[in-house]
Amino acid sequence: MGTSLTLSKYPQLERIVDALLPAIATLAALAVGAVMLVLLGANPLEAYRALIEGAFGSRNALADTLVKGTPLLMVGLGICIAFRGGVINIGGEGQLVAGALAATWVALALPHWPGWAIIPLCMVVGFLAGAVWGGIPGALKAYFNVNEILSTIMLNQIAVQGMNFLLRGPMIDPVQLQVASRIPQTARFSRAADLPRLVPTRLHLGTGIAVILAVLVYIFLWRTTYGYRIRAVGLNPDASRYAGIRVERYIVLSLLLSGAFAGLGGAIQVLGVHHRMFTDGSATGFTGSAGFNGIVAALFGKLHPLGTIPASFLFGALLVGANKLQRAMQVPSALITALNGLVVVFVVSSEIWSRRRARRRVTVAPEAAPAAEAEVAA
Amino acid sequence: MISDLFSAQVLIGILTSGMRLATPYLYAAVGETFGQRSGVLNLGVEGIMLMGAYAGFYAVFTTGNLLLGLLAAMLVGGLLGLFMAFISVTLQAEQGISGIGVYLFGLGMSDLLFQKTLGTVETVSGFPPIHIPVLSDIPVIGQILFSHNVLVYGAFALVPIAWFVLNKTTLGLNIRAVGENPEAADSLGVSVSRVRYFTVTLGGVLSGVAGASLSIALLNVFQQNLTNGIGFIAVALVYFGGWRPVGVLVGSLLFSMVNALQVWVQTLGIPVPSEIAVMMPYVLTILVLVIAVQRVRPPTALTKPFERGE
Numbered sequence: 001m002g003t004s005l006t007l008s009k010y011p012q013l014e015r016i017v018d019a020l021l022p023a024i025a026t027l028a029a030l031a032v033g034a035v036m037l038v039l040l041g042a043n044p045l046e047a048y049r050a051l052i053e054g055a056f057g058s059r060n061a062l063a064d065t066l067v068k069g070t071p072l073l074m075v076g077l078g079i080c081i082a083f084r085g086g087v088i089n090i091g092g093e094g095q096l097v098a099g100a101l102a103a104t105w106v107a108l109a110l111p112h113w114p115g116w117a118i119i120p121l122c123m124v125v126g127f128l129a130g131a132v133w134g135g136i137p138g139a140l141k142a143y144f145n146v147n148e149i150l151s152t153i154m155l156n157q158i159a160v161q162g163m164n165f166l167l168r169g170p171m172i173d174p175v176q177l178q179v180a181s182r183i184p185q186t187a188r189f190s191r192a193a194d195l196p197r198l199v200p201t202r203l204h205l206g207t208g209i210a211v212i213l214a215v216l217v218y219i220f221l222w223r224t225t226y227g228y229r230i231r232a233v234g235l236n237p238d239a240s241r242y243a244g245i246r247v248e249r250y251i252v253l254s255l256l257l258s259g260a261f262a263g264l265g266g267a268i269q270v271l272g273v274h275h276r277m278f279t280d281g282s283a284t285g286f287t288g289s290a291g292f293n294g295i296v297a298a299l300f301g302k303l304h305p306l307g308t309i310p311a312s313f314l315f316g317a318l319l320v321g322a323n324k325l326q327r328a329m330q331v332p333s334a335l336i337t338a339l340n341g342l343v344v345v346f347v348v349s350s351e352i353w354s355r356r357r358a359r360r361r362v363t364v365a366p367e368a369a370p371a372a373e374a375e376v377a378a
Numbered sequence: 379m380i381s382d383l384f385s386a387q388v389l390i391g392i393l394t395s396g397m398r399l400a401t402p403y404l405y406a407a408v409g410e411t412f413g414q415r416s417g418v419l420n421l422g423v424e425g426i427m428l429m430g431a432y433a434g435f436y437a438v439f440t441t442g443n444l445l446l447g448l449l450a451a452m453l454v455g456g457l458l459g460l461f462m463a464f465i466s467v468t469l470q471a472e473q474g475i476s477g478i479g480v481y482l483f484g485l486g487m488s489d490l491l492f493q494k495t496l497g498t499v500e501t502v503s504g505f506p507p508i509h510i511p512v513l514s515d516i517p518v519i520g521q522i523l524f525s526h527n528v529l530v531y532g533a534f535a536l537v538p539i540a541w542f543v544l545n546k547t548t549l550g551l552n553i554r555a556v557g558e559n560p561e562a563a564d565s566l567g568v569s570v571s572r573v574r575y576f577t578v579t580l581g582g583v584l585s586g587v588a589g590a591s592l593s594i595a596l597l598n599v600f601q602q603n604l605t606n607g608i609g610f611i612a613v614a615l616v617y618f619g620g621w622r623p624v625g626v627l628v629g630s631l632l633f634s635m636v637n638a639l640q641v642w643v644q645t646l647g648i649p650v651p652s653e654i655a656v657m658m659p660y661v662l663t664i665l666v667l668v669i670a671v672q673r674v675r676p677p678t679a680l681t682k683p684f685e686r687g688e
Contacts, residue, residue: 040490088474090421090610140664140667140668144667146664146667146668147617149613149614149617150614150615150617150618150663150664150667151667153610153611153613153614154611154660154661154663154664155660155664157657157660158657161654161656161657161660162653162657164653165652165653165654169651282603282606283607289482292478292481292482295474295478296478299472332490332493332494334485334490334493334602335486336486337485337489338482338483338484338486338487338490339486340482340483341478341480341481341483341484341486341487342479344475344476344478344479344482345471345476345479345480345483348465348471348472348475348476348479349465349469349476351472352469355470
């Protein structure tokens with residue numbers, strides 16, 4: 001291009017802005033939200049105060065925020081693996097359900113087992129169920145060239161319908177049948193299968209497990225051979241194949257692991273929060289859209305497992321605060337869903353700043369080029 | 379009771395329902411096909427459909443004018459499509475994720491507006507069926523093909539129009555070029571961003587119509603999350619159809635016919651668990667793809683933002 005060196009005069013400042021970009025964008029979205037609140041007849045300052053109070057205002061609120069963010073983190077970890085492996089997994093919803101169902105089934109089948117045995121077993125089963133639900137689209141893509149966006153979306157609905165079927169029929173709580181109310185939920189698990197609480201709040205061990213797993217996923221992706229190959233396939237499948245990597249296997253592995261973490265997230269949800277499984281029939285009734293929000297959390301975390309941790313809890317805060325907002329100010333939680341969407345759009349759009357900055361750094365001065373050519377020719 | 383399924387009356391009923399049910403999928407998927415052919419993935423179709431459904435419904439509910447409802451849906455859909463185009467083309471945001479953001483926004487906004495302006499679930503008199511003279515009197519075929527409301531006809535008419543535009547016009551050539559090789563298109567003087575703005579906005583308009591087809595034609599009602607995943611299925615159908623309008627038609631019909639079948643199966647009391655029946659269209663779609671084993675490539679530039687002079 002032949003322009004002169006165009007490094008910014010204020011690299012430090014720009015780096016700070018870069019890091020703060022998601023926060024700045026979020027504030028911009030919240031400003032739009034304030035306008036919407038005014039139109040709804042609510043005081044924005046009061047509303048946001050209710051939001052923050054709802055998410056961080058007390059020990060219980062803080063605990064709820066962390067608990068709400070846990071399934072997002074689990075799905076998000078899976079998304080980090082999948083996207084890094086070059087596959088787009090939209091199936092988090094279905095994989096969550098699959099894992100939760102499997103864990104539920106085991107917990108109900110073995111009510112007399114002690115906690116230290118039943119909990120790990122349920123988690124393993126949830127992990128495996130999610131792995132299967134993710135592995136299917138993986139195999140379909142690798143060996144039948146079925147696009148994974150299509151298959152994961154379809155499998156979401158299939159999982160939800162399967163869940164509805166099981167919870168209305170074979171797995172329904174016998175108590176429901178007795179009282180003839182037929183609410184589609186299972187019996188409550190035995191207390192042994194409850195994940196222990198970390199502090200006397202609703203915060204449960206699952207959150208800690210998720211954070212530890214995030215570190216393990218980081219190590220897996222950047223410090224093991226399998227993780228390296230997953231990333232290689234994601235960056236350049238052709239070059240990877242040329243280098244001898246069996247691309248098909250790693251496509252399957254990426255989606256399989258992605259589903260597995262979502263499945264484990266589902267297991268943690270039933271073991272730590274709900275202690276039973278339930279549905280309202282809709283596609284996101286049980287999961288609370290954690291399958292979609294997890295994707296967003298992973299992308300906010302720049303597809304890095306460690307970055308996904310704060311991103312997930314931030315989203316958890318937004319969701320928890322929304323409940324408080326609805327209760328305190330009669331603002332429908334639908335506003336928060338819309339605001340959620342705006343935050344996502346603003347944050348993702350703001351990355352154009354970082355990209356422009358990165359491009360400027362790569363521009364080379366023309367004086368250097370002829371000298372380099374002379375070197376090469378000599 | 380299974381034998382009931384094979385009576386002429388029921389079969390005609392299934393085929394007719396299948397045609398109707400395909401309508402929202404067709405509008406949304408054909409619209410998305412334009413966008414994806416030009417290189418932009420819009421996962422927010424579901425959200426745009428919901429906003430279009432609400433806008434159309436509210437307009438009809440308050441004015442009783444169906445045309446106004448349709449126009450309202452198209453306008454709202456177009457605005458959201460324009461928004462999506464701005465995010466994806468000018469701001470070059472990551473397309474999959476920004477689509478989900480638009481989805482969440484549309485989901486929440488439509489519900490919020492519904493709660494604040496309507497409050498309870500209401501019904502409207504939507505588009506009535508129009509029996510095409512002469513043709514609708516043909517036995518069997520007449521009922522299946524020629525006795526639908528105007529939005530259903532529009533959805534099916536859209537397919538050959540889209541095929542023609544994409545394959546036989548300069549605009550279509552530009553769209554395809556921009557999706558396959560934006561650098562080359564740019565060097566030949568085609569404005570990549572203008573083409574993409576057009577296709578994504580058009581996709582938004584059609585998604586809005588798709589939503590309206592539910593709220594003021596097929597179901598005549600609006601409620602929270604009316605579409606319940608139809609928009610996402612429509613995006614999936616674009617992949618199924620190999621990014622071709624005819625393929626999208628085949629996929630939409632396949633999906634909707636099986637959907638209609640399972641509804642009738644349940645209505646007739648055939649002992650299939652309802653949830654298993656509801657699953658059938660999704661399972662079948664995957665199976666067909668596996669069996670068909672297409673080697674169809676997506677547009678090369680799909681999801682990749684384009685910057686001049688890169």
